[in-house]
Amino acid sequence: MARPGRPKMPKAPLPGTVEAFLDMLIAERGAALNTRHAYERDLADVCAFLKKQSKDINTATTIDLKAYLAELGARENAKSKGGGKTAVRTIARRISALRQFFGFLVSEGTRSDDPTSTIESPKQTRTLPKILSEDEVSVLIGTAQKQGGPESIRLVALLEILYATGLRVSELVGLPLASIGPESRYLTVEGKGGRERMAPLSEPAQKAMKSYMDIRAKFLMSDRAESQGKWLFPSRTSESGHLTRQRFAQLLKELSRNAGIDPERVSPHVLRHAFATHLLKHGADLRSVQKMLGHADIATTQIYTQVVGDQAKATVEENHPLAKEANGGNI
Secondary structure, X not given: OOOOOOOOOOOOOOOHHHHHHHHHHHHOOOOOHXXXXXXXXXXXXXXXHHHHOOOOHHHOOHHHHHHHHHHHHHHHHHHOOOOHHHHHHHHHHHHXXXXXXXXXXXXXXXXXXOOOOOOOOOOOOOOOOOXXXXXXXXXXHHHXXXXXXXXXXXXXXXXXXXXXXXXXXXXXXXXXXXXXXXXXXXXXEEOHHXXXXXXXXXXXXXXXXXXXXXXXXXXXXXXXXXXXXXEOOEOOOOOOOEOOHHHHHHHHHHHHHHHOOOHHHOOHHHHHHHHXXXXXXXXXXXXXXXXXXXXXXXXXXXXXXXXXXXXXXXXXXHHOHHHHHHHOOOO
């Protein structure tokens, strides 16, 4: 989003085939809007590089794409001061986007060949999720409670809901007001691919929600009531009408500094990881955690068993044969 008072930079037009591919993601695959935006950014970067070479993505060859990936790798390594992991992840994601795009062109008959067919993705080491301890989460929430005022009450509600449900940050900030269940006992969440799930709220989260609802009107503007009023966490400044992911992340960084916790260790996704790991640590079964996180595949959830202690890990595996079956004995 452009800074207040500054006009937005115009976007370079994308080829019609790219726009058609992006539209297909939503219409046929049920992709979320954020997913569409991510693919749009990835393919726009490829198009910009090729344009400088007087080439077009529709007719790009394997050599053209390898040249782009080499330039991308150099760019990412320079940005992260030689940090290879970031570059590897970015390149792997960009290759995935290109494969899907050219697969679409072939399926539509626009091209007869796929220039990505001989391009190999870089090997990625699977990193364990970063988490906070239970004490650190308590310190964060306690610090937010001490700040006082409507902003504090809202932040406490956001933290309690996130820690109680493990929602993705986009799901959290984009919750419609209608998602609240009777007496704030649960939330109805629409996740990736339009899949809907129920997210039960803990007692502290229910209490925080009720306190927030008493002051929610303070975040509404009368002249934007229509665009803001449908959201659980409205915003007076964002174009979407609700609190943005970026703003919530900023609030978390500020809060972590006030709480004496390294801001680099704190993010909305870290709290999602903490939710899952702490649940497993206390004996929750893997299938329940999978459903609460909204993972389509239980294999995605299994990585959290590597973070919990050996005893808790054994409990998860003993009580959930599906975990062992999917693993083949290895996590």
